[in-house]
Amino acid sequence: MTDKVASGVRNVAIVGPYLSGKTSFLESVLYVTNAISRKGSIKDGNTVGDSSAEARARQMSVEVCAASTVYQDIRFNFLDCPGSVEFAQETYNALMGAGAAIVVCEAEVSRVLTLSPIFKFLDDWEIPHIVFINKMDRSKNSFMDVLHALKTVSSRPLVPHQYPIRKGDDLIGFIDLVSEQAYHYHAGAAADPVSMPEDLKDEEHAARQEMLEELANFDDHLLEELLEEIEPSQEEIVKDLKMELGADLIVPVFMGIAEQDYGVRPLLDALVREAPEPSLTAERRGLKPNAQETVAQVVKTYYTPQGGKLSLVRVWQGELTDGTSLNGVRVGGMYQMMGQQTQSLQTASAGDLVALARMEGIATGDILTASNAKLKVDLPKAPMIPPVFALAVTTEKRSDEVKISAAMSKLLEEDPSLTWEQNADTHEIVLWGQGEVHLKVALDRLQRKYNLPMTTHVPQVPYKETIRKAAEKVHGRYKHQSGGHGMFGDVYLSIQPRERGQGFEFSEKIVGGVVPKQYIPGVEIGVRESLVKGPLGFPVVDVAVTLTDGSYHSVDSSEQSFKLAARAAMQEGMAKCSPTLLEPIASVEICAPSDFTSNMMQIISGRRGQILGYEPMSDWKGWDKVSAYLPQSEMQDLIVELRSLTMGVGFFNWKFDRLQEVPDKLAERVLATQSSDNGKG
Numbered sequence: 001m002t003d004k005v006a007s008g009v010r011n012v013a014i015v016g017p018y019l020s021g022k023t024s025f026l027e028s029v030l031y032v033t034n035a036i037s038r039k040g041s042i043k044d045g046n047t048v049g050d051s052s053a054e055a056r057a058r059q060m061s062v063e064v065c066a067a068s069t070v071y072q073d074i075r076f077n078f079l080d081c082p083g084s085v086e087f088a089q090e091t092y093n094a095l096m097g098a099g100a101a102i103v104v105c106e107a108e109v110s111r112v113l114t115l116s117p118i119f120k121f122l123d124d125w126e127i128p129h130i131v132f133i134n135k136m137d138r139s140k141n142s143f144m145d146v147l148h149a150l151k152t153v154s155s156r157p158l159v160p161h162q163y164p165i166r167k168g169d170d171l172i173g174f175i176d177l178v179s180e181q182a183y184h185y186h187a188g189a190a191a192d193p194v195s196m197p198e199d200l201k202d203e204e205h206a207a208r209q210e211m212l213e214e215l216a217n218f219d220d221h222l223l224e225e226l227l228e229e230i231e232p233s234q235e236e237i238v239k240d241l242k243m244e245l246g247a248d249l250i251v252p253v254f255m256g257i258a259e260q261d262y263g264v265r266p267l268l269d270a271l272v273r274e275a276p277e278p279s280l281t282a283e284r285r286g287l288k289p290n291a292q293e294t295v296a297q298v299v300k301t302y303y304t305p306q307g308g309k310l311s312l313v314r315v316w317q318g319e320l321t322d323g324t325s326l327n328g329v330r331v332g333g334m335y336q337m338m339g340q341q342t343q344s345l346q347t348a349s350a351g352d353l354v355a356l357a358r359m360e361g362i363a364t365g366d367i368l369t370a371s372n373a374k375l376k377v378d379l380p381k382a383p384m385i386p387p388v389f390a391l392a393v394t395t396e397k398r399s400d401e402v403k404i405s406a407a408m409s410k411l412l413e414e415d416p417s418l419t420w421e422q423n424a425d426t427h428e429i430v431l432w433g434q435g436e437v438h439l440k441v442a443l444d445r446l447q448r449k450y451n452l453p454m455t456t457h458v459p460q461v462p463y464k465e466t467i468r469k470a471a472e473k474v475h476g477r478y479k480h481q482s483g484g485h486g487m488f489g490d491v492y493l494s495i496q497p498r499e500r501g502q503g504f505e506f507s508e509k510i511v512g513g514v515v516p517k518q519y520i521p522g523v524e525i526g527v528r529e530s531l532v533k534g535p536l537g538f539p540v541v542d543v544a545v546t547l548t549d550g551s552y553h554s555v556d557s558s559e560q561s562f563k564l565a566a567r568a569a570m571q572e573g574m575a576k577c578s579p580t581l582l583e584p585i586a587s588v589e590i591c592a593p594s595d596f597t598s599n600m601m602q603i604i605s606g607r608r609g610q611i612l613g614y615e616p617m618s619d620w621k622g623w624d625k626v627s628a629y630l631p632q633s634e635m636q637d638l639i640v641e642l643r644s645l646t647m648g649v650g651f652f653n654w655k656f657d658r659l660q661e662v663p664d665k666l667a668e669r670v671l672a673t674q675s676s677d678n679g680k681g
Contacts, residue, residue, distance in 0.1 A: 008074045009351040016104035017114040018083035021134040023049040025258040026080045035069035048339035049080040054441045062441050064094045064300045066337040072272045077353035086435035089417035092382035097299035097314030099281040101129040107139030112149040113647050119154045126248040133255040136171040159214045161252045163207045177208040178237050185262045215240045246276035278351025286377040287317050294318030294370040301364045301413045311359040320348040326368040332358030387432035388639040392459040407450040425462035461633040465538045467577035470496045476569025488556040489565030492549035495573045498542040508547040515550040522559030526566030535575045537674045581667040584632040587657040592650035597624045599645040607634035
């Protein structure tokens with residue numbers, strides 16, 4: 001790691017779709033700035049990013065990775081973020097602490113749509129960002145075609161900063177559109193200045209004019225110069241780029257081949273010149289630039305085998321010292337992170353990104369202050385992405401069941417987009433997340449970090465049952481004699497169906513004390529217990545039961561006797577009431593680009609859904625939202641199909657709406673499965 005002393009700080013998130021080359025880009029940045037002596041590769045599993053066992057096993061980023069380097073006296077703290085949509089929460093949490101982002105993408109028009117959610121988040125939160133078009137050596141499209149395609153998924157104007165120089169299909173250099181200086185790439189070294197290629201002068205001029213016209217939209221002086229055909233100075237152009245990038249008004253576009261280090265140095269130069277200083281980001285968040293009170297925010301939580309809990313924090317204001325107490329918790333060590341390697345620090349200033357050890361009780365997104373006084377400014381947290389995929393989990397060893405709660409708690413601290421529940425209806429532990437890969441990574445962590453191997457299966461659907469018709473004068477009697485006091489209870493019940501959603505109701509119409517008042521609660525308990533599992537094998541809902549008659553014995557009757565008599569009556573009576581199976585129906589909103597609206601409709605109709613309508617999304621140009629009712633039994637792999645038919649960008653929100661009768665043929669299959677499972681038991 002470099003030992004240069006930095007005079008400034010920039011916190012930059014590296015974001016982009018899966019397979020765009022973000023981790024290779026970070027590796028190149030660290031190499032050309034001498035932070036590492038040789039580059040690792042994803043294939044060999046020795047990169048600074050993707051350093052966890054789960055990431056290397058899959059050769060993909062599964063969590064945020066922090067790394068630091070110094071370039072031109074600026075300390076750059078990079079946050080390499082996952083590209084898979086299943087780990088988007090990691091990316092969004094990290095972006096809350098970044099001053100700028102580099103959006104790494106492939107040079108393919110057909111892949112541009114995958115950037116839409118990333119651009120949307122950056123624009124919604126006004127996070128300055130730069131695009132780096134990677135893998136230019138593999139592109140089948142021209143640079144301008146890719147640029148124009150990118151413009152269709154960004155609400156901010158994209159401004160070309162460079163123009164490519166090619167030799168046949170090979171990218172050999174670029175033209176800087178600010179200085180109009182041409183450069184040729186060289187392996188292992190900075191690009192050399194060369195003369196402007198004659199055959200590119202017209203194309204370069206057109207691209208430069210496009211850049212200047214976009215900048216002039218926010219600068220009246222530059223607009224006047226362009227109208228009067230006065231050549232603006234390089235200083236004026238750079239000043240505009242810095243101002244408009246810092247305000248998230250424009251998106252500068254660079255290009256290169258990260259694996260060969262092509263284009264990485266010019267991008268770093270631009271970050272030095274044009275990326276906003278940490279104080280500007282803090283001001284945009286509502287903080288005072290020179291305030292002394294220490295304010296920090298957790299952007300990521302790790303549990304490491306060696307150091308225990310580490311909280312990666314952005315210092316927004318003031319200064320941090322090792323041993324300081326934040327929110328009443330003493331900092332047990334402060335570090336700069338380089339992948340999984342750490343270097344001890346004693347102090348950190350406003351703008352720094354550091355890891356704090358042993359911050360127990362502190363969660364990702366938390367605001368930390370040295371005084372326990374409430375911060376006047378409410379620093380934003382990334383919104384939580386609702387879970388869309390679930391697996392029921394059980395421990396491989398029964399003796400490990402006592403470890404589940406503590407292990408899950410730590411797992412969810414590292415990854416807040418996971419949730420887990422102990423389902424009261426199905427008696428299963430259900431782990432929720434963003435997709436199958438997401439949950440498998442979580443399960444791998446449980447085994448590796450907490451020695452808690454789990455088995456999984458598809459969660460059961462929480463079916464219920466109800467009745468279609470009534471039964472009157474249902475008789476139940478319990479009589480038992482075994483010497484001494486016996487047991488005697490005798491009841492007549494009326495069982496009635498209720499409207500859907502009205503729940504259970506118990507009442508009594510006893511006349512003349514044929515069932516003494518002290519025994520009636522026992523009848524209600526017996527009825528309620530019988531509804532836990534009805535004649536079809538599922539919990540019973542929407543039923544009214546009335547105690548109408550009965551008899552008792554002055555010596556042998558008791559509350560327990562009447563409870564058992566009521567259960568006997570319910571067991572006989574419910575079977576006569578035409579029991580029927582109910583399934584949970586969810587209210588679902590599916591969102592995707594309008595090009596895929598017909599696909600969304602097909603998904604719903606193919607899953608027994610009821611389409612309610614669709615409309616354009618008011619806050620997302622070119623996207624539609626389809627509303628529908630969908631049986632919960634059809635939703636297990638809904639997100640898998642939706643992503644496969646929408647280039648990975650479609651998503652949905654859902655909530656329980658109601659219970660509804662299951663179609664007869666499906667009910668037969670469900671009940672046959674239930675009977676088979678009970679037989680196995």
